[in-house]
Ligand code: FES
């Protein structure tokens with residue numbers, strides 16, 4: 001539990017301690033580092049989505065100026081201990097070998113076929129162009145629903161029907177649908193997205209001849225996990241690998257997985273005996289770094305006539321891309337487990353079919369599975385409300401899990417920790433002015449204007465994760481708290497912030513707990529040689545889990561400090577209280593006390609303590625929560641669709657989120673702003689488009705629409721506070737909530753705006769040209785999210801009629 | 802076949818031999834070690850590489866170093882004077898205008914030009930003025946506020962900085978949790 005302290009840092013808008021270096025150009029990003037003697041690595045990538053590799057001729061490249069080494073798949077295999085790992089889940093029989101450099105076949109545009117090391121970037125690039133590769137082009141598999149049919153070309157000979165895995169969760173819903181009074185069913189496409197952290201990936205490998213160890217400085221969200229996996233890939237033992245993640249320029253999930261280029265850089269450095277640096281270009285990143293989403297979701301929902309939801313049934317096709325990336329099959333699991341959302345639904349069935357296609361591998365992208373779940377659920381809620389003739393908010397209110405039902409088991413897998421969904425909703429409705437907005441909408445309609453209101457009431461699951469119950473590994477994080485001799489405090493954390501601001505929030509906690517000025521605290525992270533085994537930063541876990549470890553370590557340091565104080569004041573340890581930065585004896589008059597700083601000094605130098613108390617004042621603790629955490633909230637938006645241009649303008653966006661206790665509201669808001677923007681951008685702008693040959697058409701920032709400041713609205717934020725007992729801080733994660741909630745809000749709003757035209761759904765992204773066509777050619781142009789109703793009917797068969 | 806270029810960066814004059822194909826951004830980072838200027842793309846969309854050339858903002862990935870003969874360049878490293886942050890740098894710090902900080906140097910340099918041209922811009926003008934700079938983390942809202950903060954502090958009497966969106970959380974501890 002947090003201590004009340006006059007320093008009062010926790011809960012305040014403390015300016016970030018990361019910022020002075022970052023606003024002055026003194027950040028330390030991987031590409032900023034160039035050790036003496038650094039040489040450069042460049043990848044030759046496949047221009048084909050699916051082809052057999054015939055011959056590769058590297059002779060000309062090897063003879064070019066400055067070239068130190070050229071690797072083909074076969075060359076690299078000799079130095080390789082294992083392929084790039086993916087974590088299987090569900091019915092997986094085999095994980096196809098994903099070699100850093102392709103050996104037999106290329107399976108997506110961007111698959112590496114050769115790598116060149118040269119003295120300069122330019123030389124490496126020039127030489128790569130001189131490599132001749134002969135390809136025998138094969139038929140391309142892109143459409144998931146076709147890929148699984150018998151007779152479809154196979155990506156991996158050993159994988160039947162291109163099915164990576166099937167995952168099934170929940171209970172039997174047959175009865176619920178057989179007896180349903182009302183049902184709705186639909187097919188949603190959750191399009192493919194490109195994470196686009198602003199810093200591309202970079203790997204700098206330094207092999208040390210002396211002790212045959214390697215240091216990899218890299219853009220990673222989880223240096224320790226990467227070190228373990230890298231060891232399995234390059235065959236150097238874990239204790240001889242150091243992974244450093246310095247300042248990292250955003251990740252959003254794309255810097256979790258282990259990648260080919262890191263492996264090649266390490267092996268190349270060992271071979272050429274020099275530091276080897278690889279810097280991804282943006283266009284390269286579009287094909288080489290994981291993509292996100294790309295699901296086709298068949299969903300049906302049953303309800304009673306008065307609006308009680310009785311069943312939910314989902315089949316999700318999840319595109320894995322060409323190989324199994326680290327968390328490929330985990331993403332649909334994260335979708336399935338939360339798919340009932342904040343509603344008490346007694347019957348829920350979820351099935352995911354994970355499919356290999358000739359595309360860039362997919363993995364976790366901000367929200368990972370939870371945006372997919374929330375999107376289809378919140379869109380379907382509105383379709384159900386429409387069918388029942390209810391206001392969408394009323395339908396939600398009717399089905400919320402009630403505050404006294406927590407902890408609540410959601411039928412699929414999870415025990416929600418705490419929540420008060422209606423409170424957040426009421427607050428949002430009030431701030432938004434929901435009823436007035438309905439009137440404005442009515443007026444606007446009379447004047448031929450298209451104004452719509454969109455909503456989403458979400459719950460998400462984050463703070464990965466519990467010690468048990470996760471599919472891959474136990475989930476925890478660690479912290480070392482070291483009170484230094486001079487009374488300063490150094491903390492080493494196992495989480496790896498890259499924008500989330502834990503250098504500040506963790507320092508706030510430490511400063512309050514020890515009652516020291518925040519200037520006396522330093523938070524260190526991102527170096528496997530410096531911190532114990534940490535799991536890193538993803539899944540909104542940094543503060544919920546890493547902060548828990550910090551609290552435990554602080555507690556242990558306090559315990560020892562009390563022992564020292566007791567010795568110094570010749571009192572009983574149990575009688576020592578720590579308050580206002582001073583240790584004193586309970587009940588003793590005379591005001592004898594000793595400061596935290598004095599205790600630190602004594603801990604290291606007092607010879608009188610020698611036989612009694614071990615020197616030093618530090619603790620290493622791990623925190624392994626008993627559950628995930630479940631942030632929630634209500635988001636509302638009003639949009640206006642311009643009939644002339646098809647452009648969607650967001651008039652108002654209000655969100656009320658509940659992430660439990662807020663350590664630094666300014667940072668919480670920043671996380672929400674960024675999250676909202678990525679979710680809204682999925683609804684309106686972003687889409688990775690492949691042509692029939694498997695070429696990524698939207699493969700640069702010229703073709704892939706990242707939102708700019710000019711398109712976005714000013715968001716109105718508020719919150720409720722429902723603490724959790726899952727961790728010592730009472731916090732829930734907030735990094736992904738905005739993204740999870742916001743996508744359906746916008747689509748619901750646009751569909752609502754175009755309701756007078758009979759529009760029931762529009763497939764994302766809602767680009768002006770698409771919206772314009774619907775307005776001018778009628779709703780049929782929209783084609784029910786990319787497939788007509790008969791396809792959906794066929795999918796669910798006759799049993800729900 | 803290297804060419805000689807002489808230019809001034811952050812007040813220091815340099816004379817260097819460079820390959821003609823060297824982009825200004827690579828010259829700044831690799832030859833002068835000024836790594837505060839970042840690279841976020843290869844199609845001139847992101848603005849992470851923005852610097853000031855003779856007082857005008859320029860995406861430094863769109864010019865060759867050899868084109869900069871005689872130019873006066875300011876990079877993010879040259880913005881703070883005598884240990885004092887430039888008001889825009891200060892504004893970004895005050896208003897949480899950055900998260901990962903990767904877009905920040907370019908965003909700040911662009912904002913310098915924005916406020917040079919328009920000392921008291923509206924929110925819309927600010928949003929339009931930084932349109933050529935991408936940020937993937939902040940959703941731009943706090944960047945807008947940072948620039949408003951700077952405008953107010955550079956130029957007394959400018960529009961009020963908007964209040965923070967959420968009321969400050971009660972600093973009292975939450976009810977005990979195990
Ligand atoms: S690096 Fe210059 S605009 Fe992106």
Ligand code: FES
Pocket residue numbers: 198249250499898899900901902903904905935936937938939
């Ligand atoms: S702060 Fe990360 S890209 Fe702007």
